Amino acid sequence: xxxxxxxxxxxxxxxxxxxxxxxxxxxxxxxxxxxxxxxxxxxxxxxxxxxxxxxxxxxxxxxxxxxxxxxxxxxxxxxxxxxxxxxxxxxxxxxxxxxxxxxxxxxxxxxxxxxxxxxxxxxxxxxxxxxxxxx
Ligand SMILES: CC(C)(COP(=O)(O)OP(=O)(O)OC[C@H]1O[C@@H](n2cnc3c(N)ncnc32)[C@H](O)[C@@H]1OP(=O)(O)O)[C@@H](O)C(=O)NCCC(=O)NCCS
Numbered sequence: 001x002x003x004x005x006x007x008x009x010x011x012x013x014x015x016x017x018x019x020x021x022x023x024x025x026x027x028x029x030x031x032x033x034x035x036x037x038x039x040x041x042x043x044x045x046x047x048x049x050x051x052x053x054x055x056x057x058x059x060x061x062x063x064x065x066x067x068x069x070x071x072x073x074x075x076x077x078x079x080x081x082x083x084x085x086x087x088x089x090x091x092x093x094x095x096x097x098x099x100x101x102x103x104x105x106x107x108x109x110x111x112x113x114x115x116x117x118x119x120x121x122x123x124x125x126x127x128x129x130x131x132x133x134x135x
């Protein structure tokens with residue numbers, strides 16, 4: 001059974017293994033926990049059997065008009081079971097009082113977000129790869 005959590009309080013770094021798949025310089029579980037704690041909103045998917053976090057989504061917000069969703073990931077072994085959809089749905093519900101909610105994604109994922117009520121837009125970004133580990 002997967003349960004969704006809206007807070008990081010009971011979570012330890014040991015429960016945050018295996019994320020940032022494909023990142024050349026991934027954050028450590030300790031850094032992952034720190035970024036979760038410092039986000040304005042977070043939803044975690046936790047496996048009841050092992051207490052491992054198997055998916056997460058974060059948002060940062062001004063609390064007035066806007067929010068940005070920087071990170072969404074489901075562990076590979078748990079993908080394709082609706083967990084990503086539940087995480088996005090729950091986060092969008094939590095941000096529903098705001099005017100604008102933005103995220104950047106690859107074009108191949110636009111249909112996924114479209115089924116969740118989002119629409120395509122153009123975007124721009126900066127990536128400072130020397131800082132990818134978040135230390
Ligand atoms: C994107 C992601 C969070 C989806 O999580 P998930 O739990 O597998 O999602 P769900 O089971 O709710 O929905 C699966 C749907 O996601 C979409 N999807 C996932 N990855 C996709 C990809 N690479 N290309 C196209 N569609 C994709 C499909 O529409 C899929 O539908 P299907 O199961 O009918 O094929 C997950 O694939 C992931 O963690 N990917 C790596 C990190 C990432 O890309 N994060 C998004 C950053 S914007």
